[in-house]
Amino acid sequence: QVQLQESGPGLLKPSETLSLTCTVSDYSISSGYYWGWIRQPPGRGLEWIGGIYRDGTTYYNPSLKSRVTISVDTSKNQFSLKLSSVTAADTAVYYCARSIAGQLLFNFWGQGTLVTVSS
């Protein structure tokens, strides 16, 4: 069964760019499904960030669209998240995930990685 693992810096300063990578195992991104990112501030609820298809087509939450870039590298079986101009409000656990068939609804999730924004 597919496995996903997030990686990237855990501490950023305000105004920096958050960069995370999701490494996928036991399934080829090129084979299909959507791949995406969701975040959860400590002790709070979930926010859908965006997703990408194997052909590079991207889908972003309108509230974050101006700052978000999601990309895919099928040769490495990875996809990535960049979030620019971070503030303390971007402090959260960031999850990468794979979708159910045909919808940007995620049913396989990584364990998540905490990113803290602090000066």
Add this chain to the structure above:
Amino acid sequence: DVVMTQSPDSLAVSLGERATINCKSSQSLLHSSNNRNYLAWFQQKPGQPPKLLIYWASTRESGVPDRFSGSGSGTDFTLTISSLQAEDVAVYYCQQFYTSSYTFGQGTKLEIK
């Protein structure tokens, strides 16, 4: 933007009893092209990622026990746990996947009474 509102915020139920969580959306999630409701339910236990339980409002994800069921249409939805087990203690979220914001409800914390 679609706003998802869950009720109650927290719930305590005795083992073996029924637990019911409600979710209301600010606009209809029923798509006329396929007559499907674009509503999902997740379970999240402490320190774990969310787990998809139900989608299309009432379709159980593979491996989810049949004590979990979803119902509703349009703007009003319900997650029911027919006989609460100790392992069901968690926070439950509804999510709409009808619009591009894919918004979640604020969560309902389910505990044992």
